[in-house]
Amino acid sequence: MASMQALHGVLRKFGLEQFHITYEAYYVNHLLDAVVALHQLGANHRQLTDYAEKLAKQYKPAVAPEGDLTGNEWKSLIGKRQRLTDLCNFFRAEVKSRGVRGAIGHYLPGLLDGAIGCAAFHPIIHVGYGLIGESGEDVGDGLAYIVFEHRPPHPEQSDATIQHIVNASDSPPPAWAPPKTTAAEGIQATPVCQLALKLRQDARLQRLLPLLQERVDSRINELVAETGFGIYSSRLFLVQDNVTSIVDGHLDSSGLFDGVTTDIQLQELFHAVVQGALLVYASSEEPDDFFLLHGLTSAFALRQVLPQLPGLEDRLKAVRLFCRDLLFTYILRDMPDLVSWRPKDAAALPSWDEIKGKTVGVDSDEHLIKVVFSCLRLEEEFGTTLLGSEMYRAVAAYKTGFLPWPRQ
Numbered sequence: 001m002a003s004m005q006a007l008h009g010v011l012r013k014f015g016l017e018q019f020h021i022t023y024e025a026y027y028v029n030h031l032l033d034a035v036v037a038l039h040q041l042g043a044n045h046r047q048l049t050d051y052a053e054k055l056a057k058q059y060k061p062a063v064a065p066e067g068d069l070t071g072n073e074w075k076s077l078i079g080k081r082q083r084l085t086d087l088c089n090f091f092r093a094e095v096k097s098r099g100v101r102g103a104i105g106h107y108l109p110g111l112l113d114g115a116i117g118c119a120a121f122h123p124i125i126h127v128g129y130g131l132i133g134e135s136g137e138d139v140g141d142g143l144a145y146i147v148f149e150h151r152p153p154h155p156e157q158s159d160a161t162i163q164h165i166v167n168a169s170d171s172p173p174p175a176w177a178p179p180k181t182t183a184a185e186g187i188q189a190t191p192v193c194q195l196a197l198k199l200r201q202d203a204r205l206q207r208l209l210p211l212l213q214e215r216v217d218s219r220i221n222e223l224v225a226e227t228g229f230g231i232y233s234s235r236l237f238l239v240q241d242n243v244t245s246i247v248d249g250h251l252d253s254s255g256l257f258d259g260v261t262t263d264i265q266l267q268e269l270f271h272a273v274v275q276g277a278l279l280v281y282a283s284s285e286e287p288d289d290f291f292l293l294h295g296l297t298s299a300f301a302l303r304q305v306l307p308q309l310p311g312l313e314d315r316l317k318a319v320r321l322f323c324r325d326l327l328f329t330y331i332l333r334d335m336p337d338l339v340s341w342r343p344k345d346a347a348a349l350p351s352w353d354e355i356k357g358k359t360v361g362v363d364s365d366e367h368l369i370k371v372v373f374s375c376l377r378l379e380e381e382f383g384t385t386l387l388g389s390e391m392y393r394a395v396a397a398y399k400t401g402f403l404p405w406p407r408q
Contacts (some may be wrong), residue, residue, distance in 0.1 A: 001039070002045040004134060006048070010045075010052050011031075011035065013052070014031050016084075016088050017137075018056075028119070036129045041356050042360060047361075055366065063084060066086055068086070069087065074087060077148070078147050108314075109310065116321045118149045152240075155244045162242050165204055166208070192326070192327075193279050193283070216238060250327075257319075260316055269316075275391075277296045283340070284338060292330065295329055297370045349403075350402045354402070356376075359372045359400060372399065
């Protein structure tokens with residue numbers, strides 16, 4: 001395994017000082033998270049360098065700085081997708097001055113609504129992997145990336161036709177049933193999955209989604225040109241702006257976030273949320289959905305960020321917003337049914353050493369690397385899920401191709 005000094009050398013040689021965070025318009029530079037995950041999985045210096053060189057070939061150079069940002073000038077750039085290099089320089093300096101915890105604690109609480117799920121969760125993943133890699137420069141870049149991509153829902157942009165459906169008295173949210181607690185109940189045992197299935201049953205969403213899709217189909221070129229975002233983000237904005245009150249209503253009525261007054265309770269809540277992210281990704285009718293995958297990897301990244309937030313209220317808000325944004329993504333992916341499953345023969349699963357051995361290599365996809373690393377660390381921290389202790393390892397084994405996904 002390479003030293004931390006060697007890791008930092010690779011990150012600085014190929015980091016956002018050199019390359020832009022996006023390329024080919026809407027693809028994301030994953031070098032930080034992939035290289036840090038490979039390092040944590042045991043890669044040596046040569047393997048880290050080879051992998052970084054491979055990824056960097058497709059990236060475009062960082063844009064030239066326009067000038068130093070001072071005071072609160074950075075606020076004028078929130079969500080504008082402009083001057084990323086200047087934002088990175090500003091937040092790197094803030095991390096150096098305030099320290100990692102001080103900078104995150106000072107800036108992130110006021111940005112939380114719009115920071116977690118923006119750009120398919122990539123900015124919060126960047127902050128999380130900066131923390132894992134013990135790289136203050138990359139934590140600063142992650143904060144800059146959040147400001148660059150920041151985008152909370154704008155329900156005021158929803159029109160009267162849609163709001164009539166949202167507020168329809170004949171389609172109230174289904175009554176909430178308390179989460180089941182036995183593994184035998186399968187997928188329904190996980191509160192976040194139960195929330196997803198209740199959204200799937202909500203008559204308002206069943207009526208809204210075809211209408212929203214029609215609007216996307218008729219306006220997608222205009223939306224992409226108008227916002228500067230890709231098709232996925234443009235569709236997501238329409239979902240966010242029009243169904244926030246529905247999703248918030250389900251979250252409120254769930255009681256999932258009520259009565260959390262200690263960090264121990266928050267830890268238990270987050271464990272349930274992580275299981276939900278894992279199972280929404282792995283249990284969908286069509287497994288291995290690219291966007292639901294980011295719900296799992298961002299849950300792990302958020303786990304690194306939470307202790308850096310200054311108060312329990314901020315940490316709880318971050319978890320709730322993560323749940324909301326995960327459910328937005330689930331809706332955007334057409335609310336697939338969630339199918340209960342377990343490995344047919346847990347004893348036949350490959351060991352973690354076998355999984356890591358197949359993951360650490362120059363040809364591995366960066367998303368595969370993060371899924372394996374996330375599952376490994378989440379199992380180390382949380383140990384088990386409501387569906388059994390082998391679920392994290394099973395998902396990693398399926399993703400690496402040791403076994404076909406259960407429904408393939």
